[in-house]
Amino acid sequence: MTQDSAQACIEWASQRQAEAFWQCAETAQAVRRRHQFFIWTQASLQRLLPHQLMLCSAWSPLRRQLQPELFNSLPLPEPVLQWLQDPASLAWLQQGWLRAGSQAQALPLAGLVASGEGTAQALSLLQAAGLQHLSVLGVSRPQCAEELESFFLLVSREPLPSPLLNLMTPLLHCVWRRVQAQELQLQHSPAQGGASTQGVTERERQVLAWMRQGKSNQEIGLLLGISALTVKNHVQKILRKLCASNRAQAVAQAMSLQLLKENGLR
Missing domain, CATH: 1.10.10.10 (Winged helix-like DNA-binding domain superfamily/Winged helix DNA-binding domain)
Structure with missing residues (x-):
């Protein structure tokens, strides 16, 4: 995405928001590891999309499915954590995104129709934790709109603007895929100096x-x-x-x- 086209997408936003976007894009270039990604989401990304919970999933060629990973800055009950990483829950959320024309959107939790008892409980617990809105965004696989290359879920107290969610989707996709690739490479490389698992009981x-x-x-x-x-x-x-x-x-x-x-x- 060129700077001109991206700027056109955020004409509705204030100058401060536009500056926050370019700063977010700049800082994203240095993100290579999971911990860097987590810090980036809690700093630069928070200025644009303030959220308390993020679920990132990328297509795994080995498992032939999306592999979810959860990042949250708010303690959550165990049933919510289990629901967020349940393949059935992810499929339900992804179908909602597809029905919306594969466009990012923010939905009020109170207005969602639960697909089962577990979903109803999870949505209720999220609202009890003060979270009111759920945003879904993703990137389809080439030549197959119904298969996803990546999928993201953001849960927040305030609604996140759909134009900004759509603008941020390619950036989130690129950064998360880069992190996945780097982590995979490091798994097959000798450990370097610094922090390690050695000695952690x-x-x-x-x-x-x-x-x-x-x-x-x-x-x-x-x-x-x-x-x-x-x-x-x-x-x-x-x-x-x-x-x-x-x-x-x-x-x-x-x-x-x-x-x-x-x-x-x-």
Whole structure:
């Protein structure tokens, strides 16, 4: 997309929004890893599309299906996490996108007709968490409009403008596919220096999983049956092992190293 055509798409927006778009596109060029993608979505992308939850999925040639990965900055109940990564739920959301002419759109959660009991429960829990709108956007596979190359879901408190969602779709697609390609390449390359999985214990992985959900030391202690001080010690060890300066960086590094996979998180 050229700068002229992109600028035409955002004529409705303010100068500040236009500047935010070009800054988002610029910073996206450096995104290569999952943790970089997460930081990018929480910084530059948030200025344009403020959201609390993002589901990214890309076509996997090996599995012959879209492979979903969840990024959220808000703790969510387990039924919601399971629903978001259920192939049946993804298929339901994708069909809604296809029925809309493969155009990005923001939908009020209260107006969605649930496809089953699990969907109804998940939508209700999302609304209880203060989230009111669900946006779907994607890119079809070449020569086959009904097969998706990538699909994204954003859940937010406020409705996201459809023109901006459509404008951002190619950028999100390119960045996420690049991240997928880079991660795949690194899986087949010798590990480089810096943070690694070496020395991260199973208990520390459990603590990381709850850190990913935004739990405090006190809450993690209650969930794991240990004291808040013990949790604090685990967190300090995690920061040191992952070469992180804070909890957010530790979670981002853990996502990049796939330390949270066994806990059902990405």
